Amino acid sequence: xxxxxxxxxxxxxxxxxxxxxxxxxxxxxxxxxxxxxxxxxxxxxxxxxxxxxxxxxxxxxxxxxxxxxxxxxxxxxxxxxxxxxxxxxxxxxxxxxxxxxxxxxxxxxxxxxxxxxxxxxxxxxxxxxxxxxxxxxxxxxxxxxxxxxxxxxxxxxxxxxxxxxxxxxxxxxxxxxxxxxxxxxxxxxxxxxxxxxxxxxxxxxxxxxxxxxxxxxxxxxxxxxxxxxxxxxxxxxxxxxxxxxxxxxxxxxxxxxxxxxxxxxxxxxxxxxxxxxxxxxxxxxxxxxxxxxxxxxxxxxxxxxxxxxxxxxxxxxxxxxxxxxxxxxxxxxxxxxxxxxxxxxxxxxxxxxxxxxxxxxxxxxxxxxxxxxxxxxxxxxxxxxxxxxxxxxxxxxxxxxxxxxxxxxxxxxxxxxxxxxxxxxxxxxxxxxxxxxxxxxxxxxxxxxxxxxxxxxxxx
Numbered sequence: 001x002x003x004x005x006x007x008x009x010x011x012x013x014x015x016x017x018x019x020x021x022x023x024x025x026x027x028x029x030x031x032x033x034x035x036x037x038x039x040x041x042x043x044x045x046x047x048x049x050x051x052x053x054x055x056x057x058x059x060x061x062x063x064x065x066x067x068x069x070x071x072x073x074x075x076x077x078x079x080x081x082x083x084x085x086x087x088x089x090x091x092x093x094x095x096x097x098x099x100x101x102x103x104x105x106x107x108x109x110x111x112x113x114x115x116x117x118x119x120x121x122x123x124x125x126x127x128x129x130x131x132x133x134x135x136x137x138x139x140x141x142x143x144x145x146x147x148x149x150x151x152x153x154x155x156x157x158x159x160x161x162x163x164x165x166x167x168x169x170x171x172x173x174x175x176x177x178x179x180x181x182x183x184x185x186x187x188x189x190x191x192x193x194x195x196x197x198x199x200x201x202x203x204x205x206x207x208x209x210x211x212x213x214x215x216x217x218x219x220x221x222x223x224x225x226x227x228x229x230x231x232x233x234x235x236x237x238x239x240x241x242x243x244x245x246x247x248x249x250x251x252x253x254x255x256x257x258x259x260x261x262x263x264x265x266x267x268x269x270x271x272x273x274x275x276x277x278x279x280x281x282x283x284x285x286x287x288x289x290x291x292x293x294x295x296x297x298x299x300x301x302x303x304x305x306x307x308x309x310x311x312x313x314x315x316x317x318x319x320x321x322x323x324x325x326x327x328x329x330x331x332x333x334x335x336x337x338x339x340x341x342x343x344x345x346x347x348x349x350x351x352x353x354x355x356x357x358x359x360x361x362x363x364x365x366x367x368x369x370x371x372x373x374x375x376x377x378x379x380x381x382x383x384x385x386x387x388x389x390x391x392x393x394x395x396x397x398x399x400x401x402x403x404x405x406x407x408x409x410x411x412x413x414x415x416x417x418x419x420x421x422x423x424x425x426x427x428x429x430x431x432x433x434x435x436x437x438x439x440x441x442x443x444x445x446x447x448x449x450x451x452x453x454x455x456x457x458x459x460x
Contacts, residue, residue, distance in 0.1 A: 016041040017194040020231040044193050077173065077214065080118030083270055083279035084111065086308070087241055087254045089262015092173060095212045096261060097205050099179075099234065100254075101219040101227045102243025107252055107270070107277055108218050112175050113140060113151075114276050119173055120150035126171040130157040130181030144276040157191065159184040159200050163207055171213060176204065178218040180228060197229035205236050234258065246364060251286055252277060253365070256306070266306035284311040284421060287363035297383030300394050300423070301375035302414035303367050309410070309417035311394065313362040314372065316379035321356045331361030332372060340399060344377050347403030348450045352384065371408035373399035374427065374452060381453060390425060390459045394418040397429040403449045407431035415441060425459070427452055 016025045018041055023034025025041060032040050076091030085091045088098070102108050109132070116125045129137055134155050141148045152171070156162055159182050166174055176182070182200040183191040190196070201217065208215040217237065220228040227234060234240050240258040245251055254268040269283035280286065288300065288311055297316045302309050314332075327337050337359060344350045359376055361367050374397035382389050396414060398406040408414070411432030418426060419441045426443050433445040444459075446452040 014043050017044050017230075019194060019229065022194060022198060022230045022232050042194065044189050044195055077119070077123065079115040081111070081115055081277075081279060083268035084115060084254065086306075087256050087266050087268035088239065089256070089259050089266060092214045092216075093238070093261045094172070094214055095208050096214050096239065097208050097237040098214070098216045098239040098241065099219050099227070099237040100216065100241045100243065101221050103221060103225075106243045106245060107272060108243055109177055110140065110144070111254075111270070111277050112177065112216060112218070113137070114144065114146065116151055116173065116175060117141070117146040117148055121147070123172040124152075124169070125150075126152045126154060126166070126169060126174045128154045128156060128162055128165075128174060128176050130155075130176075131178060146276075157181050157183060159203060163203060166207060166213060167211070170211065173214045173216070175216045176218065178220060179204075179233070180220045192229075194230050198232055201233050201236050244366070249364065251280070251364070263306045267308060267310075283308075284417070287312040287361070287365050289313050289315075289362050294388035294391050296386045296388045297379055299375045299379035299382065299389055300418075301372055302394055302396050302418050303365075303369060303371060304408070304410055304414065309414045310365070311418060311421060311423075312365055312367065314375045314379045315360045315362060316376065316383045317356075317358040318352060318380055318383040319356045319358075321354055325352075325354060326356045326358075328357075329359045331364065331366050332359055332376065333368065336370070336373070337376070339401070340373055340377055341380070343399055343401060343403055343449060344380065347448065348377075348381075348453050350381055350384065350453070352380065355384065369408070370398040370406075371396045373397065374405060374429075374449075377449060378427070378452065378456060381456075389456065392422065392424040393427065393459075394423045394425070395427045397427075397432070397446075397452075399449060405429045405446055405448060405452065415443070427455065 016028050018032040018034055020037045020040045021035040023032055025033055028041055031038050074093055076093055078085055078091040100108055116127055119125050134153055137153060154165060179197060179201055180192040183196050184199050187195050187199055204215050222228050238260045239256065242255050242257055244253040244255055250272045252270040252272060256264055256266045258264060269280040270277040271280055299314045301312055301314055303312050329337050341352050341357065357380060375395040377399060378389060378395055396408050398408060400406055407429045411428060412434055415426055415434060415438050419438050424440060424442060426441060428443060428445055430445040430447045433443060444455050446455060
């Protein structure tokens, strides 16, 4: 008798894919060969070569001159939630793809279920859930008191079945919760892998552009706060929204980081209640502390979030250092504080090199624009001298290394927002001086840091 050796199963070949750019490498490397980022290569199973999935239906593409194409404004679909529409740039765009990311439990599914419930009364919608069962979603709708009679639900994670359902039902708006749970028959890797996320997002985006269905994708985030999966995911979609806020706080911020159909950095402010997320009509009230009397180290500034001016209180605490002085900021750029302290010393003669300096933006808001410079300097000066700034005062302006105060964009809108909320004085850059006086507002325009400090002392 002939003894045959046992059959040895072929081992699956592994490749390493970059989570940032999607580049692949046959072996692990510390640095990605494609984008040069460090520690971004993750192991995945190499896919077998198959026929190309993106074969064109036409053998040759038809070329057109740009002048021949008739461009028309597409009517947006309002969601019925004003703050959500603001972050989207006015509403949903037919054929657009929106990606929403945020920490677990922050309210992504709640907001989308509320929006679809309102949309279902005017158009056909579909909610595709890959993380929760139909019973769990029904319990949430009942808890929130939503009208879900016309809201269609599909609990599925297979991409091909989802695509077939979207093509057959043709809803106007479809939510995919979430993109990391989907998997395609064309790939053998596990759901959530770089290849699966890239493939599923590309197929859904292609379907949205061909059929005009608005697709909203929910994305997971990493512990660093970035969207999980390949960075190409953010490039494929039209709009990227991030949920911000502490899960221990009732307030949530929805910020647009990318929008092909509207302004970026638009901000929607919500409050989490027992009936879901409710829009906040006056968000400036969230970022202003309610002091019984004027306190030292507090200065109110007007920041611009997209097209919305917001009043935010900047607090500073300057105290004698024991050892090496510390510099700490919360909600502001940490590296900019050291530069501002050097400018304050050089041009205004105020010394803080032997002091601990702590600066905080009230309410958990993050301010990235340089228009907060002047407010930071005046709050530090107020805390160091232990003298409160004049009441009903707002400040904004960028500070240069030479001590000059540079203008901030949309200064007129900032002043009008402050006047509407009852502020009567404003220290602003000279270039932002309004041409027409603003009712009830005394405008103090300054050109340099030392001039701003001197004018504040004159008011006191």
